[in-house]
Amino acid sequence: MSMRQPVFILSEDTKRTRGRDAQENNINAAKAVAAAVRTTLGPKGMDKMLVDTLGDVIITNDGVTILKEMDIEHPAAKMVVEVAKTQEDEVGDGTTTAVVIAGELLKQAQELLEQDVHPTIIASGLRQASHKCQEILENEIAVDVEVDDKEKLMKVGETAMTGKGAESARDTLREIVVNAITAVADETEDGYQVNVENVKVQKKVGGRAKDTQLVDGMIIDKEKVHPEMPKSVENAKIALISAPIEHKETEVDAEIQITNPDQLQQFLDEEEAMLKKLVNKIKESGANVVFCQKGIDDMAQHYLAKEGILAVRRARKSDLKKLARATGGNVVSNIDEISEEDLGQAGHIKEKRVSNENMLFIEDCKNPRSVSLLVRGGTEHVVDEVERALEDALKVVAVAVEDGKIVAGGGAPEVELAHRLREYAASVGGREQLAIEAFANALEIVPRTLAENAGLDPIDALVDLRNKHEAGEKAAGLNVFDGEVIDMWEAGVVEPLRVKTQAVDSASETAVMVLRIDDVISGGSGSGGDQPDMPGGPGGGMPGGMGGMGGMM
Structure with a gap:
């Protein structure tokens, strides 16, 4: 075998x-x-x-x-x-x-x-x-559960935070969470839709969890680009620009030959005039605040400061989108085409010092479709855990508003x-x-x-x-x-x-x-x-x- x-x-x-x-x-x-x-x-x-x-x-x-x-x-x-x-x-x-x-x-x-x-x-x-x-x-x-039943929604947020790092301040935080979600909820034919991304959560170590605050508008972790610019602006008209406020580079590689000092001065004057023209365009639109996603040339900063315009450079793209929702403005990619209709509006903008760092608070927006939370806590670990608890609470309240059902x-x-x-x-x-x-x-x-x-x-x-x-x-x-x-x-x-x-x-x-x-x-x-x-x-x-x-x- x-x-x-x-x-x-x-x-x-x-x-x-x-x-x-x-x-x-x-x-x-x-x-x-x-x-x-x-x-x-x-x-x-x-x-x-x-x-x-x-x-x-x-x-x-x-x-x-x-x-x-x-x-x-x-x-x-x-x-x-x-x-x-x-x-x-x-x-x-x-x-x-x-x-x-x-x-x-x-x-x-x-x-x-x-x-x-x-x-x-x-x-x-x-x-x-x-x-x-x-x-x-x-x-x-x-x-x-209805969107205006804030008492029940607060209970939902409170339950989500119980047992987490934010529990000590949950009475303060639950109200903040419900107000934030109801502010950004979009009404549709079938009910409500809530994008939690429209609630910006900004962390800063210092203070206590109870010091966490809701801003009916935006908090931008940036400071003004020029010391001569105003620290606060009332009745702000905000230009949101995704293009750089700098002199344009030529699209093809070009070589400029300068043979005497006058030509050099003429070239520099031309650059300066171009920047001045850009700043004038912004001023003519009626803007007194500028948030720019890209860079702002030093000379342009000088002209903006001279006109009393508060400017911020290198703002995040996501922040510009949230600012557009919060202030009712449009993000403009071509400065030549900026107009008064593109400007966002806010009651006031203020540069405040938080934990030894300057931040801009854009507040009193007429109908803020995007809001911000400034999360505080004694140490970095505490702030992180409070942020995690808040994000959970924001999501569950958003889900309760969308589905309209609770258990x-x-x-x-x-x-x-x-x-x-x-x-x-x-x-x-x-x-x-x-x-x-x-x-x-x-x-x-x-x-x-x-x-x-x-x-x-x-x-x-x-x-x-x-x-x-x-x-x-x-x-x-x-x-x-x-x-x-x-x-x-x-x-x-x-x-x-x-x-x-x-x-x-x-x-x-x-x-x-x-x-x-x-x-x-x-x-x-x-x-x-x-x-x-x-x-x-x-x-x-x-x-x-x-x-x-x-x-x-």
């Missing part, structure tokens, strides 16, 4: 993991990522200190920031990081919630795999559960969804029923984690929550400060609907994707595809010696 030769289709240094091993490895990696951020969830969540290879330090409990800074190698773990990034892009908050739910879904699925339930059946059940969750959230849990927080929607899914599972039958029940169990990780992070007994808290929801109290959530189960609407713990729908959706999609992988083929050494010897999967390789986070399971 002849021996059969084995057929090799992959190169020798290719690593391959198949079947249950591949699933276990991927699930453990994803669970380790969820475990890394789980302790940051909720108002009582802890912070992480991230140290990169250069020694720069970030202290935060913002899920997406932590995961972006971690140097994650494992491909399945990277898929879970994508959940956080998507949540950040779509909603701006709830990143930790989304990752924790994804990790718990995979943990529950792992238990079903051990009972020999096929991955495709689990995936089918998880998808059904996810669809049902979206239905229940939109039709039965969410409540409408209670404090774990209330998750417990209600779990309760309703268990009822739904009984009607489905078959093996999918097990996966739907697993989804319900996974959602309860949110209130359980909130309780754990607050030092409360998670089992007692969960039992209390379940009892209230079974009695029909849809908004019953956990008050982490005293351990009581209370009505979250009355407590003012409110989140936009999209935070929950997006978290459930992306967590379930990622869990299904990881479950359906039964073969990991990684080309050559050095790829992070197959690392069974590492604790929890993606442990090593994190900056600042934070390795082995998989061991935090």
